[in-house]
Amino acid sequence: MITISLFTGFLLVLAGLYGALTNRNILRMIVSFTIADAGVNLVLIAVGAMPGRKAPILDAAVPVAEAARRIIDPLPQALVLTAIVIGLGVTALMLAYAYRLHASRGSLDISKFTELKW
Amino acid sequence: MVKRATALLLMVALGLLFATIAFDHRPDTELNRTALYYAENTAKDIGAQNIVTAIVVTYRGLDTLGEVTVLFLTAAIVGLILAAGRPGERGSFPPSGELLHTGSRLxxxxxxxxxxYVFVNGHLTPGGGFQGGAILASAALLLLLTDPLHRFGNRLIRLVESLSGVAYVVAGLFGLVLAGGFxxxxxxxxxxxGALFSxxxxxxxxxxxxxxxxAEFASMLSSLSRTEKH
Structure with missing residues (x-):
């Protein structure tokens, strides 16, 4: 299970980066970035997981006294929670900028925007 | 063509890099020292069942305050960018249909x-403020889809946003005065x-x-929805 999520996460990162590099449409690039973002989160979760252990919630399934032997590392999960929220903020900003770019040129083709090209 | 080949080459290189990491990865069998500290001390120090919540809200509370600030900045910038140069006129959309209307009211x-429920039980079950907030905003999205021109309580959203932000910092200051730190x-x-009030x-x-x-997600959604052509 851990291996599957690790490989899926890395594949999503690769697919997202490839899409961001090869697509010309800004909206498609934004979608690619969100795919890569999901991949990074999946990799982080997979790295924090440990076989045969439970989620870090100390309810009836995991008594407090046995917590150290029964739960997985809670820190990657807290990090991913933060990463998801910040990822959403980044996506919203990208969409807003895409809207403004479209309003200024009437096109979402990245090759039409040459001011910062070198 | 050259560009595509370069991108493909880069992906192959990155893929090799990732593959070595993935094939070499051996999951830990023991918790590391930080995780062990959280596992052993959360119940008696913080009293929260959900250790992730204890980390997010208390152990690393300052980071979460920063995260909420980043989210606030994002909402403000999205509003600012989309507000500039927006035509002021209000057109009309075709009606959204009986099904969506009735469904959204239900x-x-x-x-x-x-x-x-999700954010009130954040210290007991999987979930918490961010997840619950996203669910609240999805209700706002449903209302926006039903009636795009009806700006449901923009002032209410702004009021909730600023009041809860101030109250969050004040709660932090309470911790500074009455307990061990900010x-x-x-x-x-x-x-x-394990109780609700714990x-x-x-x-x-x-x-x-x-x-x-x-409130922040809802204001972002409503700024984005205003860009719709009508």
């Missing part, structure tokens, strides 16, 4: 309730482990975070 209160949850009694200030703080995140 579903929106239930979605709000689910969101509140954002310490022990300014309220820890209560019985874990000191965590339910209060997470409720405030939930309201703030929900």
């Amino acid at each position: 579903l929106a209160p239930l979605i709000l309730l689910a969101g509140v 954002l310490d949850n022990r300014f309220l009694p820890l209560g019985e482990f 874990a000191g200030g965590i339910p209060v703080i997470y409720t405030l975070i939930g309201l703030k995140v929900g």
Whole structure:
């Protein structure tokens, strides 16, 4: 299970980066970035997981006294929670900028925007 | 063509790099020292069942305050960028249909309730302020889809956003005065482990975070929806 999520996460990162590099449409690039973002989160979760252990919630399934032997590392999960929220903020900003770019040129083709090209 | 080949080459190189990491990865069998500290001390120090919540709200509370600030900045910038040069006239959309209208009137209160449930129980079950806030905002999205021109309480959203933000910092200051430090949850009694009113200030703080995140997402959605051509 851990291996599957690790490989899926890395594949999503690769697919997202490839899409961001090869697509010309800004909206498609934004979608690619969100795919890569999901991949990074999946990799982080997979790295924090440990076989045969439970989620870090100390309810009836995991008594407090046995917590150290029964739960997985809670820190990657807290990090991913933060990463998801910040990822959403980044996506919203990208969409807003895409809207403004479209309003200024009437096109979402990245090759039409040459001011910062070198 | 050259560009595509370069991108492909880069992906192959990155893929090799990732493959070595993935094939060499051996999951830990023991918790590392940080995780062990959280596992052993969360129950007696923080009193929260959900250790992830204890980390997010208390152990690393300052980071979460920063995260909420980043979210606020994002919402403000999105609003600013989309507001500039927007035509002021209001057109009309075709009616959204009976199904969506009735459905949203039935579903929106239930979605709000689910969101509140998720963030109020953040210290007991998987969930918390950010997830609950996102659920609240999905109710706002449903209302926007039903009637794009009806700006449901923009002032209410702004009021909730600023009040909950201020209250969050004030709760942090309570921790500074009454307990061990800024954002310490022990300014309220820890209560019985596993009860709804337990874990000191965590339910209060997470409720405030939930309201703030929900209001911010809702304002982002409504700024984005205003860009629709009509």
